[in-house]
Amino acid sequence: MKIRSLIIDDEPLAIKVIESYLQEFGGIQVVGTFNNALDALNFLKDENVDLIFLDINMPLLDGLSFIQVLEDKPLIIITSAHKEFAVETYELEVLDYLVKPISFPRFVKSINRAIKTLDGKKHSGHDLHDRPHIFVKVDKKKLQKIFLDEILVVESLKDYLKINTLTNKYIIHQTLSSFTSQLPDNFIRIHRSYTISLDKVDVVEGNSIEIDGIRYTIGRTYIEEVKGKILKS
Numbered sequence: 001m002k003i004r005s006l007i008i009d010d011e012p013l014a015i016k017v018i019e020s021y022l023q024e025f026g027g028i029q030v031v032g033t034f035n036n037a038l039d040a041l042n043f044l045k046d047e048n049v050d051l052i053f054l055d056i057n058m059p060l061l062d063g064l065s066f067i068q069v070l071e072d073k074p075l076i077i078i079t080s081a082h083k084e085f086a087v088e089t090y091e092l093e094v095l096d097y098l099v100k101p102i103s104f105p106r107f108v109k110s111i112n113r114a115i116k117t118l119d120g121k122k123h124s125g126h127d128l129h130d131r132p133h134i135f136v137k138v139d140k141k142k143l144q145k146i147f148l149d150e151i152l153v154v155e156s157l158k159d160y161l162k163i164n165t166l167t168n169k170y171i172i173h174q175t176l177s178s179f180t181s182q183l184p185d186n187f188i189r190i191h192r193s194y195t196i197s198l199d200k201v202d203v204v205e206g207n208s209i210e211i212d213g214i215r216y217t218i219g220r221t222y223i224e225e226v227k228g229k230i231l232k233s
Helices: 012-022 037-044 063-069 083-091 104-124 176-180 223-232
Strands: 003-008 028-034 051-054 075-080 096-099 133-137 143-147 151-157 160-165 169-172 187-191 194-197 203-205 208-211 214-217
Touching (some): 003 037, 012 028, 012 104, 051 063, 063 075, 083 096, 143 160, 151 176, 176 187, 176 194, 187 214
Parallel strands (some): 003 051, 075 096
Antiparallel strands (some): 151 160, 160 169, 187 194
């Protein structure tokens, strides 16, 4: 699968760094680079892309406003020198947030996430209504659809939960026990604070598992059941 990508940044050096990194990935094609978001919007009227590398502080139209006016949003990886916009961009459902200067290992992790996400969309087909999903209340009035095959880990935060997916993170007001009971059999509680998707486990080592590069401890009372299910899945 050839991934069509776009780089939008008002710093020529930043564009060159991303282009040089992408040369190490044979399946990713840079179809355009822009030093302002308005020109990129005009380009997207006639061209489709799968992935955008986007700076935030730019003249004319900043990166956050650019995301909000997009009609058909591809995957977006933020590339910014400023950490303070990270929370706001997650609400806009960006794939990842890279802080400049961007190291190559961190860039690789982000690209792997993009490839995994795009591959999942490809195999899920075009009829998204048939994909198993749930709706969760993310604020007093908003219900958010979450596809079950995109959930990685559900983490308990006392009276709240953080749902980590392939593309986003959501905070909801619910207990881990009640939420886990709504999930199918390929989800399992591994700790009093975590429920995970069995098919997203990358590594099993001792009393821990690794998902998407993050290690999670398996509770002592859960370890026998969890390892048994992981090895059967």
